[in-house]
Amino acid sequence: MGTDMDKYLEKAEVLIEALPYIQRFNRRIIVVKYGGSAMVDETLKKRVIQDVTLLKLVGFKPIIVHGGGKEISRWVGKVGMEPHFINGLRVTDEDTMEIAEMVLNKVNKSLVQMVQELGVKAVGISGKDGGLLTVEKKYSDGQDIGFVGEITDVNPKVLYDLLEKDFLPIVCPIGLDKEFNTYNINADDAACAIAKAVNAEKLAFLTDIEGVYKDPEDKSTLISELTIDDAHALIDEGFIGGGMLPKLNNCIDAIDNGVSRVHIMDGRIPHCLLLEIFTNRGIGTAILSEGEGRYYDDNE
Numbered sequence: 001m002g003t004d005m006d007k008y009l010e011k012a013e014v015l016i017e018a019l020p021y022i023q024r025f026n027r028r029i030i031v032v033k034y035g036g037s038a039m040v041d042e043t044l045k046k047r048v049i050q051d052v053t054l055l056k057l058v059g060f061k062p063i064i065v066h067g068g069g070k071e072i073s074r075w076v077g078k079v080g081m082e083p084h085f086i087n088g089l090r091v092t093d094e095d096t097m098e099i100a101e102m103v104l105n106k107v108n109k110s111l112v113q114m115v116q117e118l119g120v121k122a123v124g125i126s127g128k129d130g131g132l133l134t135v136e137k138k139y140s141d142g143q144d145i146g147f148v149g150e151i152t153d154v155n156p157k158v159l160y161d162l163l164e165k166d167f168l169p170i171v172c173p174i175g176l177d178k179e180f181n182t183y184n185i186n187a188d189d190a191a192c193a194i195a196k197a198v199n200a201e202k203l204a205f206l207t208d209i210e211g212v213y214k215d216p217e218d219k220s221t222l223i224s225e226l227t228i229d230d231a232h233a234l235i236d237e238g239f240i241g242g243g244m245l246p247k248l249n250n251c252i253d254a255i256d257n258g259v260s261r262v263h264i265m266d267g268r269i270p271h272c273l274l275l276e277i278f279t280n281r282g283i284g285t286a287i288l289s290e291g292e293g294r295y296y297d298d299n300e
């Protein structure tokens with residue numbers, strides 16, 4: 001049986017294990033995509049926010065990009081409408097757009113509030129603020145899906161300004177087109193575009209599933225490391241559906257465009273972000289370019 005001293009040492013070792021990661025990520029930008037599916041439980045939400053706040057306090061520069069798809073669907077249902085998705089994207093008519101913007105702004109400020117309760121100053125913005133996200137109308141396989149935006153331009157100045165002043169930016173996925181019409185953006189698209197624009201060291205998707213499965217019905221098919229080629233193959237062979245489709249496409253896009261590390265992990269696992277970043281536990285699915293390992297080696 002362990003003595004008190006053993007327990008203290010164990011705790012100290014956890015902190016020591018984190019040291020090289022703290023050094024590696026010091027002043028580096030980490031984009032955390034926090035999906036609505038992993039927001040349903042208040043205790044978990046608090047843990048996710050604690051993790052991101054801790055990252056900020058130890059010298060990382062986190063940016064949260066959040067969703068809220070489940071909450072939008074709940075409110076769409078409340079007004080007697082049926083939520084409708086094509087290839088993981090919400091078909092967004094004018095009424096749905098109004099509801100989506102209201103709900104996402106509400107989620108945004110609730111996250112700001114939670115971060116500030118932990119003693120870190122956060123600023124909540126949407127893609128409209130400071131011209132952050134410019135879009136054009138997006139079609140899904142040629143189908144009209146309403147006010148859904150495809151990001152054409154990212155102006156990250158507002159994010160750099162906030163980071164420089166030591167704020168934690170929290171972004172919701174709403175944007176404007178060139179005529180200043182409001183558009184609904186898939187939050188995974190927004191997170192990926194922002195991670196690319198700020199040259200993030202890491203992009204982490206927190207969702208409500210362990211990671212990418214070859215067969216979502218069979219838990220033993222969880223994929224720990226996925227190369228870009230394998231990811232393309234899984235998509236082409238029809239193994240990926242629903243909201244995982246935009247997510248995985250964005251992972252590929254991020255890796256192809258200079259984001260060093262991209263992960264899909266289960267936001268329902270307590271403190272999954274800390275475990276992934278500060279230890280070699282290997283949570284979820286890491287998307288890698290060909291020939292790259294999951295973990296940093298000492299020469300990187």
Ligand SMILES: Nc1ncnc2c1ncn2[C@@H]1O[C@H](COP(=O)(O)OP(=O)(O)O)[C@@H](O)[C@H]1O
Nearest residue numbers: 035036037207209212213239240241242243244
């Ligand atoms: N091959 C797959 N592996 C993992 N998840 C999958 C797969 N195919 C479809 N999915 C679905 O994708 C969902 C995650 O996307 P989504 O619900 O949009 O999450 P979020 O709200 O976090 O963005 C999972 O809950 C799962 O139902």
Ligand SMILES: CC(=O)N[C@@H](CCC(=O)OP(=O)(O)O)C(=O)O
Nearest residue numbers: 036067068069089090185186187
């Ligand atoms: C166009 C589109 O689909 N927009 C999303 C925006 C929110 C989102 O992406 O939320 P999650 O990350 O929780 O899924 C939607 O309306 O649901």
